[in-house]
Amino acid sequence: MSKALDSFLSRNLDELKSKGLYNEIDVLEGANGPKITIRGRQLINLSSNNYLGLANDARLKAAAVEATEKYGVGAGAVRTINGTMDIHTELEKKLARFKGTEAAIVFQSGFNCNMGAISAVMTKNDAILSDELNHASIIDGCRLSGAKIIRVKHQDMEDLREKAKEAKLSGLYEKIMYISDGVFSMDGDVANIPGIVEVCKEQDLISYIDDAHGSGVMGHGAGTVKHFGHAKDIDFQMGTLSKAIGVVGGYVAGSQDLIDWLKVRARPFLFSTSLTPANAAACMEAIRIMEEDGSLHDKLWENGRFLKAELKKLGFNIGNSETPITPVIIGEETLTQKFSRRLIEEGVYAKSIVFPTVPMGTGRVRNMPTAAHSREMLEEALRIYERVGKELGVI
Template identity: 75%
Template structure:
């Protein structure tokens, strides 16, 4: 018999989330997650995927992945430290180090895993972490896991960061102090002020950590936010994912050889979880090579992002201060944001609403992720749907 206490807790809280417009419905996609998707037999223009460069459906990657299954099987077969490190993983890490401009790279099963692994392998209860208030959930969880003192600073507020760094150093309480930030903030599309963060880090001898999940493939001609600012030799940890612009699955940390050596012997997801499959490793490596060979996909992504932004802005929507192709359409009220998303769906556009706790209360939004794979016709159709629904709901 199931627990009555558990049932009461779950039923009450699920009902409460539904009542407040905070309950998230999951829509299974039938087929590939491309620029157009099918859900419940309905074809929709897809503006909710992180597949920035369209690589997850790229024929070149599919071919390589199929070959890797034939030569290496469907799974790695063990954790990396026993005999789950395949030649494909080593090749991927070498290529990533070249791409990111660092001495070495360690790869993990996901971007979330990277932050759980890397932060807690270096920081402990005798340390402090200065963390941007809008950092991703995986950074927050990675910081908590480390047991270090977490000192949040106001979002991208360099005066607040400097003040808190100074206080932390002068307190003499901590052995090590880290400053950690997203490179690109995924809800608003703004970019971290890395040059000033580095300046403050040098002044106070802080360890620097950049989570570039949404910057890799997008900024720095594809190599990421750190490369965009030319700071490869100034950032200690460059974390990235292989599941967004790279189009596959996995994550990695790029940095100095001694840091990567330490993570290989001390980061728990590396030690205790089986490596990504051969197909994933081979396809990720090929995706990185495509980005190193040409900026064509990167350029098309930016062109499409600017086109969609311009169209929505012209209609009078609040698209915030995004500096990347990520285009939020800020509605405010959570229920209105969910209703807006629902109506777009009915008009043939899949743009998911995002509400608290992912974003602060009262800033409910529909977030648009244009990709290199969208055509201008698709974007025009989406803009027309936005106009129709926006006028109907009195938002524009």
């Protein structure tokens, strides 16, 4: 290793560890379900995005096996050469119907969606108004586009309106986009979709909603935009296939013209091998389940409401979440890391989230109850939370 690289790595790794900002990666010994096994210990899992428990569903497994037998384990090429199979186009049609749009395009990940879709439409001649708490993939996608990035106060429609007016009056930009998460993953609050639609129509803004944590959770599963009845009013609906749907990948839903453009200009789509046939089949099975049976969706919300209410009763600061995402806000980074470690030692796997994922001084342990958790699991987790909270002086 070069001396310069060795010095850079050792210095900066030591600094992260001293500040409580270094994240240890744990290895699961088995499936990512409501309980997980790490280093031989079984823990109640409150850190998964597997909202509906579908990642371990026997029906999805069967669909994946059947597709593998028919198509093989990989598509063998990028979508634009000969990697597009009928199973990919079938998935895109199902997603478009599910989201209430004309068409959809599937990417290999949600991160790829934001990297590819934003930069396929926005250029250095444009401006992007971006909520200040947007996900890292949105931030990186905006940077990659070369457009002027204008931060908008979180969920502040008046600030959005004023900054949109300023950008238009400047005459510097050909197009202006507003982009926001649908559900904000660190706080669990929900985007003001009606307000966004109103301002975007008024100011002729391109609208883009990243609904990674809303798909499968809001709108009876169809997402935050559908929840508010604005499927026809938002230009880009982005979502993932790796959270509530339980598999892997991402998608953008919108007009046929938009999807046709992304298929010839979104670089991750053009230069990455297709989603595996097994993944495509499993995703379609997940969508079928969500369309035909709302019981998993209802159980997710029941568990989320219970956990939130009980943590609040214990005296924890759970912020202003409007969804099953339940942060326990600790504040100082080192204490947050210690709190998470003690939870894990006692039997609850709830990982700490610290800077730069959240602003400095707002460290938290983020809890993700799922439809697969039993009431008994959540009650045991709450007993451990109370014990650790009192031990560390958090409550």
